[in-house]
Amino acid sequence: MPDGDTRNVLEVNNLRTVFGTRSGEVHAVNSVSFHVKPGELLGVVGESGSGKSVTMMSLIGLLPSPPADVREGEVLLDGEDLLKVTPDRLRDVRGGEVGFIFQDPMTSLNPVFTVGYQIMEPVRRHMGLNKKQAKARAIELLELVGIPGAAGRLSDYPHQFSGGMRQRVMIAIALACDPKVLIADEPTTALDVTIQAQILEIVEDLRAKLGMAIIWITHDLGVIAGIADRVAVMYAGQIVEHAPVFPLFNDPRHPYTRALLKTIPTVSGERAAKLQVIEGQPPMLGAAPTACPFRDRCPLVFDRCHAENPLRADVGDGHDVACFHPLAHTAKEAVA
């Protein structure tokens, strides 16, 4: 947990992103707000299509427009609204102040440039180092992420690295300019568990060393439990629950979070005879939400859920939940 420094390095308020498609609009992100402090790791969980990646890409203008359109909201990086700055300034931010690790290490490196070149590129662009300094920095970075024989591997091409190694290179690139905020978009999803364990270890280590804020997107609740300080659960383009990591797992309030935690089997403890399922499918996001997006799959659904979209309401200790049902606000998980 961060100590002392309570200023938010990144604050997002009411972000709304809409895609225009031939068959109408898709409201991928609906009024999403969150913040991170320096040294803090915010986990964002949700199923595919819940808008996790789109939210993060909206922050630093990585979505092509059209079709994407960031309609509303503000993204404050140290008080500066990134949605209003010039394209030039945004280029300085990307890779400089905000690092981004993409999901697929296989395709997010350029196959025709050497790994060394790709690491040196942001360093020279953002930090103004000359070739020699940039090279020294690149070697330092590769050593930092645990690639053996770093100096010798700078002139290698991405295909000469394995998946886990490539993801380390991606992390090295994202860290190249000492970003204030690191956004990691499912960085371990494409990797095996043993390699994932290596990457998680590196990230823990780097966070302690460098003290940046990290936003970690994943659909794996196990990963989140291990590394996050706070967790935001996304469903259908909205944050439905947000809490520090312990209350989220021990005292989940939103019916979706509760159900999600029950659907996953574990490698230890009791083995259930049958897996709990969440019936049905996530909703289509054809229009701005006018009712609770989880209503069709919710065991606690009642009249009000069909009429209004719940807003996130505080239930104490930095825990908030977007649900009308009184059980979400008072009781522990007994009935749900």
Added chain:
Amino acid sequence: MTRPLVKVRDLKMHFPIYAGLLRRQVGAVKAVDGVSFDILEGETLGLVGESGCGKSTCGRAVLRLYDITDGEITVDGRAIGSEDQRSLRKMRPTMQMVFQDPQACLNPRMTVGSIIGEPLVEHTAMSKAERTDKVRDLMDKVGLNAAFINRYPHEFSGGQRQRIGIARALALNPKFIVCDEPIAALDVSIQAQVVNLLEELQDSLGLTYLFISHDLSMVRHIADRVAVMYLGKVVELAPRDALYDEPLHPYTEALLSAVPEPDPAKAGQKRDRIVLQGDVPSPANPPEGCNFCTRCPRVMDVCTRLDPEFREVKPGHWAACHLHD
């Protein structure tokens, strides 16, 4: 004691590597290198391992989707290891497969009805009306609305597409189904639906599964016995609880400890996590001795010289490791 439905003995599947001007064979990728196991009737054998360890190849080789390099396979009392593909066709109805990617394994130009009905056209003499009835019945069984029979695969979600794949595999009343990572491409909440469906079908139809997955927690849920593969070899094979409670092979141990627990309290105290160093060696050039010796935290001298034998360490619990010699 139920009899083994599937017997695999010393299965080898090597893919040749050709290189040079004359495309001479310069080596082989030993994707599956001497694997033996039995699958009892009505049970689920889980096959786990990291990507590239040969688990999918193993599953496909058992069904003879490849011409295997060496070894014996017996399915339902019939040796199919060296049979040619033509005479195997008659055998195909008893053994079927559910593929990993529900997007790629369904022909986008065929309707759901014709996809599920295709095996019936190939292998039975049913009339068109009988086929339609059977297809509707199958769709019903896997929880798809039979009214969607004339729709195309792209109109379905991932979980529903996987159900189509399962219905197709069930069409010929098979006894044995190889499920090759059937849930890897699905979301957590949908995974549970598909796994429950597979279990229900097993109970009602008495199916036998080879369930290939890299998700150890899901395998713990569905499998009766579990085999762990590493670099083309099965390193440990045991009943589920024995394997998860006391793994005998260091690789299994490391693999289990690497699975993140969805519980922050456990994650905090779990400092005894074993993090393996390095990557899996190339199956074209496996290390001498034990395949795992390059990453094993408990490596001994003998491991770099001798390949450990796969033997029964405890009743029903097999492992290939010098620690248990």
